[in-house]
Amino acid sequence: MKFLSLIAGVAILGSAVLYAHDHEKAGEAKFWVRGNCGSCEKRIERTLEKIDGVTDAEWDQESGEVTVSFDATKTDQETLEKAVAAVGHATKKHEAVKETHDKLPACCREGYEKHTD
Ligand SMILES: [Cu+2]
Numbered sequence: 396m397k398f399l400s401l402i403a404g405v406a407i408l409g410s411a412v413l414y415a416h417d418h419e420k421a422g423e424a425k426f427w428v429r430g431n432c433g434s435c436e437k438r439i440e441r442t443l444e445k446i447d448g449v450t451d452a453e454w455d456q457e458s459g460e461v462t463v464s465f466d467a468t469k470t471d472q473e474t475l476e477k478a479v480a481a482v483g484h485a486t487k488k489h490e491a492v493k494e495t496h497d498k499l500p501a502c503c504r505e506g507y508e509k510h511t512d
Contacts, residue, residue, distance in 0.1 A: 422467030424475060427459045429485045435503050442482050446470055 428439050436454050439461060443452035448469025454461040463475055480489035483496035485505070501507060 418468060420467035422465045422471070424463045424465070424472040425460055426472065426476060427487055428454060428461050428479050429459060429491070429505060430454065430456065430503065431507055432456070432502050434500060435484065438482055438503070439479055439484055442478050443475055446475065446478055449475070 430436065430439055433456070436456055439454045440452045443449055443461070443463055446465075448466040449463060450466070451464040452461060453463075461479075463472075465475070476486040476489050480486060481492050481495065483491045483499045483503070485491040485496075491505070496504065
């Protein structure tokens with residue numbers, strides 16, 4: 396009987412894992428976010444990583460492209476783009492929210508010359 400209840404236990408556990416897995420959907424989004432420097436990078440990545448469902452965000456300073464991994468049952472690209480726009484960083488679809496953009500350090504604001512050295 397002990398053996399049978401062990402089998403039953405494993406079966407229940409197994410289906411619980413499958414069930415949980417079923418209800419997550421791996422999503423990935425790649426989009427351009429305007430930014431100039433390392434502070435921009437931190438702000439963009441932290442903003443995205445705070446969103447429920449986001450597991451990773453990597454912004455590339457050179458290309459301006461951010462790659463975000465997330466659970467597609469919890470969030471979507473539209474929400475991600477709006478979140479970075481809200482902290483002052485424009486995407487191709489969303490203008491940066493002006494009040495927050497204007498409060499960014501000078502080096503992070505639009506129009507600031509990129510350092511090349
Ligand atoms: Cu910056």
